[in-house]
Amino acid sequence: DQQVKQNSPSLSVQEGRISILNCDYTNSMFDYFLWYKKYPAEGPTFLISISSIKDKNEDGRFTVFLNKSAKHLSLHIVPSQPGDSAVYFCAASGGTSGSRLTFGEGTQLTVNP
Amino acid sequence: GAGVSQTPSNKVTEKGKYVELRCDPISGHTALYWYRQSLGQGPEFLIYFQGTGAADDSGLPNDRFFAVRPEGSVSTLKIQRTERGDSAVYLCASSLDRTQPQHFGDGTRLSIL
Numbered sequence: 001d002q003q004v005k006q007n008s009p010s011l012s013v014q015e016g017r018i019s020i021l022n023c024d025y026t027n028s029m030f031d032y033f034l035w036y037k038k039y040p041a042e043g044p045t046f047l048i049s050i051s052s053i054k055d056k057n058e059d060g061r062f063t064v065f066l067n068k069s070a071k072h073l074s075l076h077i078v079p080s081q082p083g084d085s086a087v088y089f090c091a092a093s094g095g096t097s098g099s100r101l102t103f104g105e106g107t108q109l110t111v112n113p
Numbered sequence: 114g115a116g117v118s119q120t121p122s123n124k125v126t127e128k129g130k131y132v133e134l135r136c137d138p139i140s141g142h143t144a145l146y147w148y149r150q151s152l153g154q155g156p157e158f159l160i161y162f163q164g165t166g167a168a169d170d171s172g173l174p175n176d177r178f179f180a181v182r183p184e185g186s187v188s189t190l191k192i193q194r195t196e197r198g199d200s201a202v203y204l205c206a207s208s209l210d211r212t213q214p215q216h217f218g219d220g221t222r223l224s225i226l
Contacts, residue, residue, distance in 0.1 A: 034214060034215075043117070043204055043217035043218050044156070045217070046214045046217075089155050089156075091155075098168075099161065099208075099212070100146065100158040100169060102158070103155030103156050103157070105154055106155055
């Protein structure tokens with residue numbers, strides 16, 4: 001079963017606007033969530049994380065929101081830049097899965113100049 | 114550089130052959146993970162080392178796959194009697210400890226002909 005899902009395979013936004021990437025999970029034991037960015041032929045690059053004891057974490061242009069009751073998290077990028085164009089993966093860990101990460105399928109973000 | 118290093122970057126071999134993939138983690142990182150990523154999907158967990166020991170090998174698909182980390186630093190993923198379905202990008206990640214974000218290498222693209 002797919003415990004972490006990213007339902008939008010792609011997202012296109014204009015430069016300077018907000019990008020919102022969404023992620024849903026089913027395992028209520030997950031307690032740590034991360035977002036990674038991936039360029040072609042490179043490994044995933046860590047962006048930002050959030051623990052389940054928080055509902056928001058901010059780092060520069062990136063903010064992650066966690067809604068535990070809905071088992072939903074989102075990544076906001078403001079303002080979006082063309083260099084942000086990449087595949088974004090959300091990942092989760094915790095509970096019986098320990099520290100190993102369970103990833104979503106990814107969302108291709110394209111920021112148009 | 115100071116990141117996770119994986120060699121080779123590309124490996125092409127024939128079905129039935131044996132392959133070894135190497136991972137050199139970030140210096141001082143005690144936790145090391147292997148993942149496998151197929152086209153259009155997120156990375157899938159294979160095995161986790163804490164120090165020299167495999168703390169969780171539940172993601173290894175079958176007994177043709179084996180990994181070692183004899184001195185608690187470099188790790189080698191070994192695949193025997195390779196099959197075409199083993200073709201994927203094999204990613205290695207390391208972290209300071211199991212509570213910290215994982216940092217990925219650029220992966221080894223394995224192609225089984």
